[in-house]
Amino acid sequence: MWKWLHPYAKGEATFRLLGAWLPWLSGLALILVSVGLVWGLFYAPPDYQQGDSYRIIFIHVPAAMFSMGAYTGMAIAALIALVWQIRTAEWAIAAIAPVGAVLTFVALFTGAVWGKPMWGTWWEWDARLTSELILLFLYIGVLALYYAFNDARTGAKAAAILSLVGVVNVPIIHFSVYWWNSLHQGATITKFSKPSMPPEMLIPLLISIAGFLFLTAALITQRLRNEILKQELHRPWAMQQLGVEANNGVQ
Amino acid sequence: MNNASTWRILKTLMRRDLAVALRRRSDVINPLLFVLIVVTLFPLAVGPGPDILGRIATGVIWVAALLSALLGSERLFRDDFLDGSLEQMVLLPAPLPALALGKIVVHWLLSGLPLVILAPLCALLLKLPFEAWGTLMLTLLVGTPMLSAMTAVGAALTVSLGRGGALLSLLLLPLFIPLLIFAAAAVESTLVGTSAYGQVVLLAGLMLLTLTLAPLAVAAAIRVSVN
Amino acid sequence: MAFNSWQEIIWMDGYGFYVWLSFGVSILAVGLLVVHGLLTRKTLARMAVQEQQRQQRLARRKQQERSRSKSTNDSTS
Numbered sequence: 415m416w417k418w419l420h421p422y423a424k425g426e427a428t429f430r431l432l433g434a435w436l437p438w439l440s441g442l443a444l445i446l447v448s449v450g451l452v453w454g455l456f457y458a459p460p461d462y463q464q465g466d467s468y469r470i471i472f473i474h475v476p477a478a479m480f481s482m483g484a485y486t487g488m489a490i491a492a493l494i495a496l497v498w499q500i501r502t503a504e505w506a507i508a509a510i511a512p513v514g515a516v517l518t519f520v521a522l523f524t525g526a527v528w529g530k531p532m533w534g535t536w537w538e539w540d541a542r543l544t545s546e547l548i549l550l551f552l553y554i555g556v557l558a559l560y561y562a563f564n565d566a567r568t569g570a571k572a573a574a575i576l577s578l579v580g581v582v583n584v585p586i587i588h589f590s591v592y593w594w595n596s597l598h599q600g601a602t603i604t605k606f607s608k609p610s611m612p613p614e615m616l617i618p619l620l621i622s623i624a625g626f627l628f629l630t631a632a633l634i635t636q637r638l639r640n641e642i643l644k645q646e647l648h649r650p651w652a653m654q655q656l657g658v659e660a661n662n663g664v665q
Numbered sequence: 666m667n668n669a670s671t672w673r674i675l676k677t678l679m680r681r682d683l684a685v686a687l688r689r690r691s692d693v694i695n696p697l698l699f700v701l702i703v704v705t706l707f708p709l710a711v712g713p714g715p716d717i718l719g720r721i722a723t724g725v726i727w728v729a730a731l732l733s734a735l736l737g738s739e740r741l742f743r744d745d746f747l748d749g750s751l752e753q754m755v756l757l758p759a760p761l762p763a764l765a766l767g768k769i770v771v772h773w774l775l776s777g778l779p780l781v782i783l784a785p786l787c788a789l790l791l792k793l794p795f796e797a798w799g800t801l802m803l804t805l806l807v808g809t810p811m812l813s814a815m816t817a818v819g820a821a822l823t824v825s826l827g828r829g830g831a832l833l834s835l836l837l838l839p840l841f842i843p844l845l846i847f848a849a850a851a852v853e854s855t856l857v858g859t860s861a862y863g864q865v866v867l868l869a870g871l872m873l874l875t876l877t878l879a880p881l882a883v884a885a886a887i888r889v890s891v892n
Numbered sequence: 893m894a895f896n897s898w899q900e901i902i903w904m905d906g907y908g909f910y911v912w913l914s915f916g917v918s919i920l921a922v923g924l925l926v927v928h929g930l931l932t933r934k935t936l937a938r939m940a941v942q943e944q945q946r947q948q949r950l951a952r953r954k955q956q957e958r959s960r961s962k963s964t965n966d967s968t969s
Contacts, residue, residue, distance in 0.1 A: 422896055450913070455901075455911075455915070456893060456894060456895060456901065457894060458894060459894055460894060461903060465904075465905045465906070465907060465967065466894075466904040466905040466906075466907045466908075466911060467904075467905075467907035467910055467911060467963075469907075470910065470911060470915075471905070471909050472912045473914060473915060473918045474914070477918070512925065512928075513925065515920050516922065516924075516925050519920045519921060520917075520921050521915065522920070523917055523918065524914040524917075524918060526911050527913050527914040527917075528914065530910055531907055531910050536906070629922070633922075633925060633926070636926070636929040637929055637932075640929060640932045640933055640936065643933075643936050644932075644936055644939075645938060647936065647939055647943055648943060652940070653940045653943060653944060656936055656937040656940035657937060657940070658937070658940040658941055658943075658944045659944070
């Protein structure tokens with residue numbers, strides 16, 4: 415009886431749990447990101463070297479951090495999906511990958527725009543930008559594989575294997591790109607990283623990082639809820655959630 | 666199952682794979698011709714001066730090698746999947762990762778090794794200075810097993826799709842980047858007169874890591890694909 | 893406040909274009925992701941309606957078959 419009931423209850427329970435979290439996550443994300451960005455844009459003092467252009471850091475650094483964090487999260491979900499065969503973890507891959515890809519794009523774009531005034535070019539083969547670009551390709555690969563199969567279950571498992579292969583490779587790629595960059599380097603490497611940051615800049619940056627953490631979590635939660643509904647659409651509870659009274663042929 | 670029978674199954678499987686591949690020689694030869702043609706195109710595109718060609722030679726040869734690995738990847742599992750022998754392989758009383766390693770080795774013998782032998786010709790055409798030929802061949806010798814192993818992972822993941830070509834390159838090429846970087850750097854350091862020892866050892870380490878982990882991923886991917 | 897006027901905020905010491913471009917595109921990208929999530933939800937609701945109609949059709953047919961078989965049973969007995 416329980417063995418039969420368990421997998422049916424799981425999707426619904428997860429859906430409700432995520433639904434309870436979502437308002438808190440999105441609320442915190444909205445507040446913290448707004449505070450961090452407004453503070454960083456208007457109240458933080460200009461940098462003595464880069465002037466006001468450094469303000470891009472308040473988006474660039476958090477987005478870069480969680481673009482990589484999301485990949486790690488996706489790989490953990492993939493491991494759970496493969497080892498314990500938990501379907502919610504399979505769906506989590508599909509929920510995390512687009513969010514991670516968008517964060518990677520944001521990090522990439524802000525990095526390139528920041529590079530224009532600093533390096534005088536829209537694209538510089540800087541180690542950080544290059545590894546973000548490769549990360550974007552990895553995300554797109556996982557997404558493409560996930561949706562390539564007619565059978566959703568096969569696609570999810572294949573994508574899970576690919577994300578695990580990817581997560582083994584990410585540190586190697588990261589290291590090799592940094593090493594490659596140090597070989598072909600001009601004098602640009604220290605432009606982004608600073609030895610120390612005064613607290614007037616550091617505090618809004620930390621707030622923004624915390625805000626992006628909640629933003630990432632909220633976005634993933636939203637997409638995971640959608641994914642659960644999509645996969646469980648034929649079940650009465652899912653139809654009720656979508657505002658339709660289920661009629662399961664029960665007289 | 667004991668080791669002796671696993672070994673026997675593995676040997677049979679590898680001999681069969683070799684025989685099948687050698688009977689369809691065009692599958693083996695075409696990727697090599699592809700490399701040769703790509704190498705020929707570059708002097709026509711950028712001009713035949715040795716100063717440009719010698720500088721880009723390593724990169725061109727390695728990129729051509731990566732692309733030809735993708736080209737020859739269908740051979741790995743496609744036919745076995747279509748005629749059902751892949752399913753039989755899963756059911757064999759031998760660990761699937763070991764069989765996957767056997768497949769990778771056979772694939773390397775027919776794609777990686779010929780490429781190593783072809784490398785001097787490519788180097789000649791691209792006017793790579795002679796002192797770097799040895800390093801180029803060494804990097805290919807150490808790097809192509811990795812290429813075969815990673816290709817096997819991608820091919821096993823996409824084998825049930827049928828139209829996996831473009832998807833496969835999207836999945837695999839980003840993962841080839843460390844290989845490309847270290848191989849090119851090894852040849853580069855020979856060209857400037859320093860030792861390539863460090864890069865080659867690094868490549869060898871990566872190769873061992875890949876050959877250890879890739880068969881596990883291939884086995885998992887085959888199980889997903891045949892079910 | 894690091895700025896004294898709106899002009900200064902927009903101008904940003906000459907870097908305004910880059911700063912506002914990167915902030916704008918980033919917010920747009922995340923916004924599009926949110927909107928896409930909401931649209932998916934709407935699509936799902938539409939699919940749920942179709943699913944409901946399908947289930948109702950199935951139920952009706954089953955009922956018809958049941959009543960038909962019942963009536964044939966009645967006539968034969």
